[in-house]
Amino acid sequence: MFEEEFVVEPMRMEQLDQVRRIERACFPTPWPRNAYRREIEKNERAHYLVVRTSEPAQEPQRQFPLSIFPFGRSGSRDVVGYCGVWVMLDEAHITTIAVDPDYRRLGLGQLLIIQMARIALQARATRMTLEVRMSNEGAQRLYRKYGFSDGGVRPRYYSDDFEDALIMRSEELKSPSFAERMDAGEEELRRRVRWTTRL
Ligand SMILES: CC(C)(COP(=O)(O)OP(=O)(O)OC[C@H]1O[C@@H](n2cnc3c(N)ncnc32)[C@H](O)[C@@H]1OP(=O)(O)O)[C@@H](O)C(=O)NCCC(=O)NCCS
Numbered sequence: 069m070f071e072e073e074f075v076v077e078p079m080r081m082e083q084l085d086q087v088r089r090i091e092r093a094c095f096p097t098p099w100p101r102n103a104y105r106r107e108i109e110k111n112e113r114a115h116y117l118v119v120r121t122s123e124p125a126q127e128p129q130r131q132f133p134l135s136i137f138p139f140g141r142s143g144s145r146d147v148v149g150y151c152g153v154w155v156m157l158d159e160a161h162i163t164t165i166a167v168d169p170d171y172r173r174l175g176l177g178q179l180l181i182i183q184m185a186r187i188a189l190q191a192r193a194t195r196m197t198l199e200v201r202m203s204n205e206g207a208q209r210l211y212r213k214y215g216f217s218d219g220g221v222r223p224r225y226y227s228d229d230f231e232d233a234l235i236m237r238s239e240e241l242k243s244p245s246f247a248e249r250m251d252a253g254e255e256e257l258r259r260r261v262r263w264t265t266r267l
Pocket of ligand 1: 094095165166168205206207231
């Protein structure tokens with residue numbers, strides 16, 4: 069069992085710097101700050117979540133011997149992952165998901181997928197969809213574990229290198245097999261990490 073405890077909650081504007089730090093570590097083309105602001109404050113169909121440690125970790129003291137900060141500066145850091153989903157009528161589209169490289173393979177990606185599925189179900193969506201880089205096998209394995217399957221290709225989808233995107237679609241969210249997958253996933257996760265949700 070991983071010792072730190074995690075909290076999943078709606079993303080807040082004051083967490084954006086931390087979210088963008090993770091984003092820069094994960095994606096070649098980060099979103100502009102305003103895009104997040106629009107999503108969080110204006111887009112009623114959008115649900116953005118963070119997963120954070122329950123206790124903030126203190127960043128190492130940074131000393132600036134010749135600077136105007138003679139006593140150094142410190143800050144706290146607790147966001148370790150984030151995701152977003154748009155619910156449009158019966159479809160819930162995952163717009164982004166990322167986990168801090170220092171916190172991968174603990175189950176936090178799964179935790180975020182499960183929470184997005186719960187939000188989608190509550191909003192009466194029947195399926196989840198997403199796009200993923202053809203070369204991103206790790207993320208594809210995560211999605212397949214939750215019953216997503218291939219739904220086509222968007223050629224040259226990514227603007228930085230024109231890589232194709234694989235479209236993936238979940239099975240019917242209300243199907244017994246999806247519910248079983250979620251329950252089994254959650255049970256497996258409970259053996260690996262401790263978390264609470266504040267959604
Ligand atoms: C994809 C990502 C969110 C997964 O986060 P994570 O917290 O490490 O995922 P989990 O620990 O929940 O992994 C769940 C399962 O997914 C699969 N998986 C995840 N990362 C994998 C990898 N790098 N290689 C192979 N399988 C992987 C495994 O089946 C894993 O289960 P296991 O650890 O029991 O074997 C994370 O790697 C990431 O942030 N990548 C960069 C951003 C990105 O690519 N986002 C997806 C955009 S579409």
